[in-house]
Amino acid sequence: MSKENQIKEKELWATIPNSKGVDRAENLISLSHIAYDRGDYRSALALCESAKDIFLSLKEQVTSHALLHVYEGITWSLKKLNRDAEAADTAVKAATVLADDDKTAAISLLREAGRSYYTAGEYEKSLDCHRQIFIEADPEITDWLMGSDYYNCGTANIELKNYADAVSDLLKARKSFKREKQPENVYICDEYLALAYTELGNGVEAVTHGQKALDFAILSKRPNYESSARYYLGAAKVLLGEFDQAQELIDEALSINAHLADPDWELAVCAYKQLANILIIKGQTTSAQEILRRVKTLEENICDA
Numbered sequence: 001m002s003k004e005n006q007i008k009e010k011e012l013w014a015t016i017p018n019s020k021g022v023d024r025a026e027n028l029i030s031l032s033h034i035a036y037d038r039g040d041y042r043s044a045l046a047l048c049e050s051a052k053d054i055f056l057s058l059k060e061q062v063t064s065h066a067l068l069h070v071y072e073g074i075t076w077s078l079k080k081l082n083r084d085a086e087a088a089d090t091a092v093k094a095a096t097v098l099a100d101d102d103k104t105a106a107i108s109l110l111r112e113a114g115r116s117y118y119t120a121g122e123y124e125k126s127l128d129c130h131r132q133i134f135i136e137a138d139p140e141i142t143d144w145l146m147g148s149d150y151y152n153c154g155t156a157n158i159e160l161k162n163y164a165d166a167v168s169d170l171l172k173a174r175k176s177f178k179r180e181k182q183p184e185n186v187y188i189c190d191e192y193l194a195l196a197y198t199e200l201g202n203g204v205e206a207v208t209h210g211q212k213a214l215d216f217a218i219l220s221k222r223p224n225y226e227s228s229a230r231y232y233l234g235a236a237k238v239l240l241g242e243f244d245q246a247q248e249l250i251d252e253a254l255s256i257n258a259h260l261a262d263p264d265w266e267l268a269v270c271a272y273k274q275l276a277n278i279l280i281i282k283g284q285t286t287s288a289q290e291i292l293r294r295v296k297t298l299e300e301n302i303c304d305a
Contacts, residue, residue: 009034022061025054025070032073036080045077056097064102068094068109075112079119088116088125107138111145114152118159127156147176147185154189158196166196187216187225194232203239210236227256227264231271238278247278265302269295 012031019027032047052070055062071094078087091113095106114129130153138145154169170189177185190213197206210233217225234249254271257263272295279288 021054021058022066025051025058028054029070029073032077036073036077041077041080045074045081048073048077064098064105067098068102068105071097071109072112075109075116079116084116084120085122088113088120088122088129091116092129103136104138104140107133107136110136111149111152114156118152118156123156123159127153127160130156143176143179144182147173147180147182149173150176151185151189154192154196158192161199163196163199167193167200170196183216184220187213187220187229190216191229191232194236198232198236198239201239203236206236206239207233223256224260224264227253227260228267229253230256231267231274234271235274238274238281243278243281247275250275250278265298269299269302272298 009031012027012034015027016024028047028051032044032051035041035047036044048070052067052074055067055070059067071090075087075091075094078084078090091109095109095113098106098109110129110133114126114133117123117126117129130149133149150169150173154166154173157163157166157169170193174186174189174193177189190209194206194210194213197203197209210229214226214229214233217229230249230253234246234253237243237246237249250271254268254275257268257271272291276288276291276295279285279291
């Protein structure tokens with residue numbers, strides 16, 4: 001911590017015993033900022049919680065912006081402590097508190113809750129939050145935000161294996177990002193669309209979006225993008241019976257992934273399993289079994305303890 005912050009923190013603590021109401025809460029929030037900046041997220045959380053209690057007891061004297069600020073502090077402190085589900089619960093409660101006074105702030109908190117639930121693996125709750133945003137009708141919605149909301153719905157649906165719903169959401173997200181001229185986000189939608197269509201057994205659409213994703217990945221010269229795009233396109237090609245092309249794409253995906261500074265091992269597992277599947281179809285069962293044996297070892301090494 002800088003000497004300036006040390007002095008400021010000492011001065012702020014000196015005001016706490018004699019301060020009351022909103023002034024006390026604001027001083028606690030300032031202290032929480034200092035604690036957060038030095039990585040003391042537990043203290044930052046406790047200070048924000050204390051400030052929140054004061055604000056709620058004096059709600060008629062407190063602006064919705066001030067309430068939003070303190071709730072955001074609680075949410076971000078919880079996220080830093082890897083307590084994402086609690087962070088999401090807090091954001092949902094805050095959205096309820098702010099719903100009447102500041103609709104835009106409430107919707108912003110619902111977005112944050114949806115993202116935190118997703119990180120926590122609570123995909124149904126994540127989807128509920130993002131769906132609620134559309135019901136509330138954000139008065140400040142933009143194509144960027146709309147694309148993000150539909151994208152978040154789409155990825156949650158993929159985790160829930162609701163692939164048809166995922167396709168619907170991702171196509172809407174893609175249109176919004178395209179209007180915003182955001183090719184990287186369009187690429188991400190195309191990859192997920194290739195995955196969803198593959199799971200639905202629609203090889204034609206899967207290949208269409210997989211090829212679009214690969215085209216962007218090559219043009220952007222992003223090896224990590226190219227690796228995953230080649231894998232998804234290869235998986236889609238299997239549905240069309242284009243096994244030689246599929247094998248070549250997946251081999252290239254694995255090669256690129258292996259040379260990344262931070263290889264995607266989960267992608268590698270999926271790609272090797274798909275490669276084994278292709279070899280089985282081609283009658284090369286022994287080679288496929290050897291790949292699956294190795295993949296099992298890799299899965300044991302990367303799975304959660």
